[in-house]
Amino acid sequence: MKEIVKLTSDLIKFQTTKENPKELQRCVDYVAKQLPKRLHITKGINKGKPYIIASVKKTKKPKLLLEGHLDVVEAEPGDFKPKVKGKKLYGRGSYDMKSGCAIAIQLLKEEKEKDIALMLTTDEEIGGEDGVGHLYKQWNPRLVIATEPSNYEITIKNKGILWLKVTAKGKAGHGSTPWNGENAIDKLMDKYQKIKKMFPKPNKKRWTATLNLGWIKSGEAYNKVPAEAEMGLDIRYTEHDDVNKIIKKIRNLKGIKVETPQKQPMRITDIKEPHMQKLKKVFEKVTKKKARFKSTTGGSDTRFFAGKGIVTTDFGVKGKNLHAPNEWADIKSMGTVYKILKEFIKTL
Numbered sequence: 001m002k003e004i005v006k007l008t009s010d011l012i013k014f015q016t017t018k019e020n021p022k023e024l025q026r027c028v029d030y031v032a033k034q035l036p037k038r039l040h041i042t043k044g045i046n047k048g049k050p051y052i053i054a055s056v057k058k059t060k061k062p063k064l065l066l067e068g069h070l071d072v073v074e075a076e077p078g079d080f081k082p083k084v085k086g087k088k089l090y091g092r093g094s095y096d097m098k099s100g101c102a103i104a105i106q107l108l109k110e111e112k113e114k115d116i117a118l119m120l121t122t123d124e125e126i127g128g129e130d131g132v133g134h135l136y137k138q139w140n141p142r143l144v145i146a147t148e149p150s151n152y153e154i155t156i157k158n159k160g161i162l163w164l165k166v167t168a169k170g171k172a173g174h175g176s177t178p179w180n181g182e183n184a185i186d187k188l189m190d191k192y193q194k195i196k197k198m199f200p201k202p203n204k205k206r207w208t209a210t211l212n213l214g215w216i217k218s219g220e221a222y223n224k225v226p227a228e229a230e231m232g233l234d235i236r237y238t239e240h241d242d243v244n245k246i247i248k249k250i251r252n253l254k255g256i257k258v259e260t261p262q263k264q265p266m267r268i269t270d271i272k273e274p275h276m277q278k279l280k281k282v283f284e285k286v287t288k289k290k291a292r293f294k295s296t297t298g299g300s301d302t303r304f305f306a307g308k309g310i311v312t313t314d315f316g317v318k319g320k321n322l323h324a325p326n327e328w329a330d331i332k333s334m335g336t337v338y339k340i341l342k343e344f345i346k347t348l
């Protein structure tokens with residue numbers, strides 16, 4: 001357990017945000033140094049995003065692939081100095097998900113016999129397309145467990161993601177004579193109000209489609225009629241929604257251009273699947289508590305494998321303040337997740 005806390009703390013010190021390619025590489029190099037030579041190790045880089053894969057056997061079809069990301073979201077410089085306070089480990093990435101990476105690294109470090117592998121990438125926070133979104137094509141594990149922070153819950157469902165870039169065009173003019181122009185912001189806002197009505201009010205947690213207006217770009221001056229306006233919409237959908245119908249309905253509003261920079265399917269794993277049942281059993285044996293399966297709104301990189309029909313789950317430590325100041329991970333839970341996965345691997 002001490003080793004995992006030390007490893008997590010070391011990983012936190014690397015400022016692995018998206019604008020820091022050198023730090024991403026340094027962090028990957030550090031991981032490589034932790035792994036024993038007997039493992040089959042591949043270090044690579046795809047579109048500027050470094051990654052590392054290690055497997056016990058020389059195969060791309062391991063029985064279990066432990067998967068994680070070393071990148072983190074932006075933080076104050078002080079957040080890259082790990083601190084232990086009582087039962088908590090503070091620092092950017094302590095919870096999401098350098099502790100999870102450390103657990104997976106530790107498990108690979110120790111494993112000599114079982115057919116397991118580790119895949120750590122560095123672009124999950126910006127969509128994962130160049131990391132797992134690239135690597136999954138050549139890898140066919142029987143099971144993927146992402147050691148993402150899940151507060152001990154075994155995640156079986158993630159909502160699908162649809163990002164829309166919506167553009168409205170108007171006609172430029174002087175602010176003092178608006179009748180000579182056509183205000184693109186006005187037009188865009190009018191369409192936005194209509195789109196908003198297509199979704200339930202996102203004022204409480206419910207397993208339904210949601211809409212978030214993430215950004216708007218337009219306008220330069222008080223006295224100009226803007227000729228163009230754009231907005232970014234983040235739509236999350238469930239198995240009860242038809243994503244193509246959502247797009248079609250929005251396109252049918254006319255007078256706007258609708259692009260889909262991101263469209264990701266939902267991830268659904270069957271609770272009855274034997275690996276999930278085994279994980280549940282091991283969890284209950286180790287913790288003496290009832291295992292919980294969970295549906296979650298956020299996406300993770302496991303969706304790429306899930307899209308190929310591979311069984312996937314996110315399972316990991318407890319903590320709080322994901323993507324926020326004062327992020328922390330529960331130290332005891334690091335040891336527990338490690339123990340559960342260690343036991344689980346024995347059953348493979």
Ligand SMILES: [Zn+2]
Nearest residue numbers: 096097124148
């Ligand atoms: Zn994460």
